[in-house]
Amino acid sequence: MKIVAISDTHGMHNDLELPAGDLLLHAGDLSKRGLREEIVAFLEWFELQDFKYKIFIPGNHDFFFEKETEATIQSLLPSNVIYLNDSGVEVEGIHIWGSPITPWFFDWAFNRHRGKAIDRHWQLIPANTDILITHGPPHGILDRTFKDQKVGCERLTERIDFLRPKMSIFGHIHEARGQFKNKHTHFINAAVVNLRYEVVHRPYVFDWKEVAERHK
Numbered sequence: 001m002k003i004v005a006i007s008d009t010h011g012m013h014n015d016l017e018l019p020a021g022d023l024l025l026h027a028g029d030l031s032k033r034g035l036r037e038e039i040v041a042f043l044e045w046f047e048l049q050d051f052k053y054k055i056f057i058p059g060n061h062d063f064f065f066e067k068e069t070e071a072t073i074q075s076l077l078p079s080n081v082i083y084l085n086d087s088g089v090e091v092e093g094i095h096i097w098g099s100p101i102t103p104w105f106f107d108w109a110f111n112r113h114r115g116k117a118i119d120r121h122w123q124l125i126p127a128n129t130d131i132l133i134t135h136g137p138p139h140g141i142l143d144r145t146f147k148d149q150k151v152g153c154e155r156l157t158e159r160i161d162f163l164r165p166k167m168s169i170f171g172h173i174h175e176a177r178g179q180f181k182n183k184h185t186h187f188i189n190a191a192v193v194n195l196r197y198e199v200v201h202r203p204y205v206f207d208w209k210e211v212a213e214r215h216k
Helices: 036-048 070-076 116-122 154-163 208-214
Strands: 002-006 023-026 053-056 087-091 094-099 131-134 167-170 178-181 186-189 204-207
Touching: 036 053, 036 070, 053 087, 053 094, 116 154, 131 154, 204 208
Parallel strands: 002 023, 023 053, 094 131, 131 167, 167 186
Antiparallel strands: 002 204, 087 094, 178 186
């Protein structure tokens, strides 16, 4: 299965050229301000992409998903799109878990204070998770800002170290885009925009069979 990973499109999804694939993953920040019309525009675009499976989580800009009821959200979701919010799905034997939660920063959507408050969300991640999608990065991994600060979540790092998912996909810190591999997990910061919110990066593409073999 060929998997395509993107994050932080911020309403500029139409500027993105997607390669062919089977599974499209979006790690949040679909919009700029989290307005309903922005979300609807993204979902209309996402629905039309030529992938067998399409999965997304919200990000800290996507207030709509935090403020609206679950019924309202579900009423807008296309039938061929999977939305994850501290929840998971199995796709052809691949267990995928998604969470929009990020450490508190000003007053953005899905913010939680570091420590016990945010760890309650990470403890929900099942032991059989193959691909973990979070909006924010784990601490110390592709999380360095232009001010040279590591802003990822320490508790998320601990949980990933314990569970050892084969992949950890996130975004949030645009300037930290990249990938890193250790013995157990392939980490990808899939942000497609730079600090000026310009689409300058291509999506990441990987073959699931190769990843699974590498991280047995």
